[in-house]
Amino acid sequence: MSQSNTTDVTAYMQSVGQQARAASRALAAANTGDKNSALMAIYDELKSAKADILAANKVDMDKGAKNNLDAALLDRLELNDARFDGMLQGLKDVSALPDPIGEVTDMTYQPSGIHLGKMRVPLGVVGMIYESRPNVTLEAASLALKSGNAIILRGGSEAFESNQAIAKCILKGLNKVGLSEHSVQVLETTDRAAVGELITMTEYVDVIVPRGGKGLIERISRDARVPVIKHLDGNCHTFIDSDADADIAIKVSVNAKTHRYGTCNTMETLLVDEAIANELLPKIAEAIVKADDAMQLRLDDKSQAILNDNATLQGHLSAATSADWDTEYLAPILAIKVVSGIDEAIEHINTHGSQHTDVIITDNYTKSQRFIREVDSASVMINASSRFADGFEYGLGAEIGISTDKIHARGPVGLEGLTSQKWIVYGHGETRA
Amino acid sequence: MSQSNTTDVTAYMQSVGQQARAASRALAAANTGDKNSALMAIYDELKSAKADILAANKVDMDKGAKNNLDAALLDRLELNDARFDGMLQGLKDVSALPDPIGEVTDMTYQPSGIHLGKMRVPLGVVGMIYESRPNVTLEAASLALKSGNAIILRGGSEAFESNQAIAKCILKGLNKVGLSEHSVQVLETTDRAAVGELITMTEYVDVIVPRGGKGLIERISRDARVPVIKHLDGNCHTFIDSDADADIAIKVSVNAKTHRYGTCNTMETLLVDEAIANELLPKIAEAIVKADDAMQLRLDDKSQAILNDNATLQGHLSAATSADWDTEYLAPILAIKVVSGIDEAIEHINTHGSQHTDVIITDNYTKSQRFIREVDSASVMINASSRFADGFEYGLGAEIGISTDKIHARGPVGLEGLTSQKWIVYGHGETRA
Structure with missing residues (x-):
């Protein structure tokens, strides 16, 4: 008709x-x-x-x-x-x-x-x-x-x-x-x-x-x-805690950012505890850029101070603006922020995130449990790539969609x-x- | 302020x-x-x-x-x-x-x-x-x-x-x-x-x-x-199947209609299988009117034929109009309809009901299971008063409300x-x- x-x-x-x-x-x-x-x-x-x-x-x-x-x-x-x-x-x-x-x-x-x-x-x-x-x-x-x-x-x-x-x-x-x-x-x-x-x-x-x-x-x-x-957007975070295992932090960050760009469960912002940022952030940033030469990193002041002189990263860096914390790039772009610890990380995620999927990398029991409890997102993960937030990976056998609502169906x-x-x-x- | x-x-x-x-x-x-x-x-x-x-x-x-x-x-x-x-x-x-x-x-x-x-x-x-x-x-x-x-x-x-x-x-x-x-x-x-x-x-x-x-x-x-x-309305039905136990049919009907009038889980329409209507409907109607002398019964053609000459019911009867099947009275009024069997009962409930609480009175296994499956209401009951549809009676310990929605919370x-x-x-x- x-x-x-x-x-x-x-x-x-x-x-x-x-x-x-x-x-x-x-x-x-x-x-x-x-x-x-x-x-x-x-x-x-x-x-x-x-x-x-x-x-x-x-x-x-x-x-x-x-x-x-x-x-x-x-x-x-x-x-x-x-x-x-x-x-x-x-x-x-x-x-x-x-x-x-x-x-x-x-x-x-x-x-x-x-x-x-x-x-x-x-x-x-x-x-x-x-x-x-x-x-x-x-x-x-x-x-x-x-x-x-x-x-x-x-x-x-x-x-x-x-x-x-x-x-x-x-x-x-x-x-x-x-x-x-x-x-x-x-x-x-x-x-x-x-x-x-x-x-x-x-x-x-x-x-x-x-x-x-x-x-x-x-x-x-x-x-x-x-x-x-409904599914609105996926502004997913990975928080590298001061007690993170370095190898896991690097491989999970690379996977969460570079495995696919157009997907809603891709990491868009990396948060790093300042206690280990000097040592670990350069390694993570280098690994991500190595995985995709087109990668652009948008840095807050503290991560600029750590990364700006890094030879490997030249041509990949720029300063983040406040809009970056709220953006789902769906592209080889990553926002990076150094935070004072888990409190600021949780606060940042609950403020700027889209309640989709957020990850902590840590080997600390107490902080892992606080993150699981206090991050108000459809999927909250410890030591795993946000890319797992998916009906098939969750064993549902089929996926109607991913919900960012809290009512009825979530995730x-x-x-x-x-x-x-x-x-x-x-x-x-x-x-x- | x-x-x-x-x-x-x-x-x-x-x-x-x-x-x-x-x-x-x-x-x-x-x-x-x-x-x-x-x-x-x-x-x-x-x-x-x-x-x-x-x-x-x-x-x-x-x-x-x-x-x-x-x-x-x-x-x-x-x-x-x-x-x-x-x-x-x-x-x-x-x-x-x-x-x-x-x-x-x-x-x-x-x-x-x-x-x-x-x-x-x-x-x-x-x-x-x-x-x-x-x-x-x-x-x-x-x-x-x-x-x-x-x-x-x-x-x-x-x-x-x-x-x-x-x-x-x-x-x-x-x-x-x-x-x-x-x-x-x-x-x-x-x-x-x-x-x-x-x-x-x-x-x-x-x-x-x-x-x-x-x-x-x-x-x-x-x-x-x-x-x-949300809770919209409670247009609840009791269907008296041809295999109903007569005593249960009478006492549950009386309770569902007369226990309280202002509640959403009160029966508003009684459906009776024509195979037992001649025998059982007068007994149910008399018991309901006996429980409250103010009761008004609104009858379809077939139930009029059965009840109109009943001496006990004089002054309580009137003809139902089509609006009665869709009305939540919240009052000592009951609509009564004689149906050809469970098919017509289910069809009537799914068409005119408010998907709140509906009841079958039967001792037949197959029909009890068909009713449970095919009636699309928040609460579906066999041989019990619709008045049980309540957070406390359901053991929830508290009641936020009764939902007539299907999404998130139901009943x-x-x-x-x-x-x-x-x-x-x-x-x-x-x-x-």
Whole structure:
């Protein structure tokens, strides 16, 4: 369908929402085997439609090139052989995960006689809003199905043909096993008004999961009436304590900064205790610059005093401004600050950080425990690279996203993030006195 | 303070927010003993200020009477001896609860070598907005302190003097044990603009808990940018299945409807399987009317056919309109519908209910399990009164509120609802490959 005015979009989205709600009821009652069969039926459909999907993607790519999309966006848009196969493997992996639904916990007798527990259930209807990468369409659909949720997918207009081609296979797969075809609905409009409807239909949508740039996430969070599981930014710190093991400090810092730049769990600021800064900071800085010659180090006054005359670092150094402490570079740039000790480190992290992932390198028991307790971030680590903050590294088997919220889901979010728990009561005729 | 314009309120709320955030950092690191000492110090202050507090409440009551507040509101506003003592007992009870903070769960080694777990931590800053009942001031403050959260309290203007008198004692108690006096801030303004600020200060407030009428909750939910743990309405059902035990059906129905009317977990609609309606519905209806002579029964066509000629029920019966299925009466009124079986019952509940608490009365295994699984409500019960949906009956020891949301906290919310979990990683120098 294509919309020409807002009334049409509203009516279209209302009908999408109603269908999703109805499908979610059926999915909540679907058994694990049926859900897995659906995933494997979709797998088969995708496999045999590979040529069609890659052709649709080619149409998007050509259009993108004509519209002068930037190289990074085009790269994310592209589906090649390897990515297509990876996408299918991901589907298989999700189907092999344990079903989170139906788990009953904390079943206890209460003084009244009732037997009370909690049962894990789907949230209901998930709304997903994302940009460019068409493999997200399949990934999100498979995670939603596995966790018994219906999903409404709103991909970027630049990936429209790719997403529709993938949607066609999902639909066929659902039909084959007799699950409602409204379990997964990929919007057939690129009208921006559809997003506005999706994030405010509280009667039909239970949670919104946006994926994309910070601007998109902020816009959605601001306008949404439906709860949002969101990831804003990752301004991650590594604090080198005075009792740090030097080798660990160096190798973890290098890994946290240089393993990948575009990821949210990459270190952006290095904090070094002044007691060991003279000895250890040059070694860490040299190792980081050695790992990537393009590295730029932004230094506070004290680290300038230590590093400015270092021959190896010439051409890599500049003075930090106050903005540096609040910046997620996503680039070969590292801010460095010498701090008076753990108090200043924790204070700096809680003030300037994004509550994503922060690390202490230390061999001191007391300071390790203070850091774990007092740093208010989704992931707090001792002697490990911040790059481990990831659904797969955390053993979740899948990742819906990484949440910087405190409500509901925090940090890497697996299938459980798309579930809720209801209270269940097994009674024997009890009445309240 | 008192505000004359919006700029003042904004500046005031910003400063309240900043102070709360700073206090929340200290509270998150406070140990259990200190938090309990603070609660008991507040207990002592309240005990010795009893006369002052009751006098302040008298000022509010007199002003309320002069302003023609309705009787129900005045009743909720009143602090008498018994309520004051109950309030103090509640404080003692909270101090005796286990501390939810610091609990570490799911600590496991991952293939990378990191030791990964989850630690329960406070949410940070809670904003509470409530009406009339001044004991909520103390209850909310004690729950926040116990769970390591700072709290900003915004009570109704009708309870201003009572709330300020209680706040003074809280402040003294906090001072006595050396906890920040900004841990609990009772707003010193009744300017409505303060609420608008409180629910949008995402940088300083982590969650809003509103308590009050549906209008207040809807307004707050609509305008809030901070996540809200909310309770909208309780349109609770009891479904009498064809395999119900007659005695249980009767006594649970009577209890669920007539135990109290103003509570959200009171039954508002009775659904009866047509296979046993002729035999059982008259007995249930008679027992309910016998329990309260003021009871009004609103009947669908089929139940009219069964009950209209019943001598005992004359004067209690009327025809239901479609609006009845969606109404929370909070009064001695009950809607009754005869359904064709469990399918129609579940469909009716999921369509018309408020996802609060719904009950099946049955002795059939398969139907009991279908009901538990397929009814999408915060509490789903077999053979027990819906009146059990309550934080104390569920053994939570305290109740922040009852949530009709699916995100974060669902159903009765105890201290855990004011907490979050962060991931903690104990490493040994691991880096990501």
